[in-house]
Amino acid sequence: xxxxxxxxxxxxxxxxxxxxxxxxxxxxxxxxxxxxxxxxxxxxxxxxxxxxxxxxxxxxxxxxxxxxxxxxxxxxxxxxxxxxxxxxxxxxxxxxxxxxxxxxxxxxxxxxxxxxxxxxxxxxxxxxxxxxxxxxxxxxxxxxxxxxxxxx
Numbered sequence: 001x002x003x004x005x006x007x008x009x010x011x012x013x014x015x016x017x018x019x020x021x022x023x024x025x026x027x028x029x030x031x032x033x034x035x036x037x038x039x040x041x042x043x044x045x046x047x048x049x050x051x052x053x054x055x056x057x058x059x060x061x062x063x064x065x066x067x068x069x070x071x072x073x074x075x076x077x078x079x080x081x082x083x084x085x086x087x088x089x090x091x092x093x094x095x096x097x098x099x100x101x102x103x104x105x106x107x108x109x110x111x112x113x114x115x116x117x118x119x120x121x122x123x124x125x126x127x128x129x130x131x132x133x134x135x136x137x138x139x140x141x142x143x144x145x146x147x148x149x150x151x152x
Contacts, residue, residue, distance in 0.1 A: 001140075001148035002129045006092070006121035010146055012110035017070030020115050023060040028053075030066060030074040031096075038098035041133055052096065053079070062123065067099070067112050075100045078112050080119040083129070092125030097139065104138070113146050 014020065021027075028049045035044040042048070053060060067076035081095035094116055099109055120128050130148065132139050 001132065001143050002127065002151050003117075003146065003148045004127055006117060006125060006128060008147075009114060009117045009121070010110070012107070012114045014067075014111045015106075015108070018108065018111075019068045019072070020112075021066040021068050021074070022062070023057070023064035023066070025057050027060075027064070027066060027074075031064070031077055034066075034074060034077050034098050034100060035096065037100050041135070053081075063119065065112065065115050065119070067108060069103070075103050076108060076112055078116045080116045080123065082123075082125065086129060090125075092120035092123070092128035094120070094128060094130040094143075097130075109139075109142055110145075113142060117146065 028046065031049055032044055032046055035042075053064070063080045063082075065078055065080065066074050069075045076099040078097040079095040081093040082090065083093050084090045086093075094113070097109065097112070097116075099112070117128065128148075129151075130143060132143065134140070
């Protein structure tokens with residue numbers, strides 16, 4: 001799915017008590033924990049984290065976002081990533097969006113997407129894409145609401 005620009009990003013605020021947290025070294029453990037519980041399609045390991053994001057902590061601090069509940073527990077994540085050669089050009093990427101299952105249906109993915117799309121724009125990206133499975137119906141609805149369109 002592609003969004004051709006990062007103008008007019010839908011704005012959703014976090015509910016009271018919830019907060020965003022940008023990556024700090026050691027947070028990869030939270031990423032693995034969230035993804036393992038949220039993702040029924042992939043085998044989630046620390047090695048997968050390193051394969052997807054590398055070990056440049058400064059880069060991750062700019063790009064990887066976590067959602068904290070009012071008890072400051074890590075409950076969601078999304079990354080404002082990039083691809084330097086998507087359709088032969090650099091592009092931003094919304095990557096590995098996940099929310100713990102017990103928090104689904106509360107509208108919490110919307111402010112997480114707002115934050116990640118804003119960050120992509122702040123980092124200079126003009127276009128953005130993401131990949132998802134057709135089985136992730138709720139996720140696709142969210143991405144469509146954020147102006148992403150299906151690609152072939």
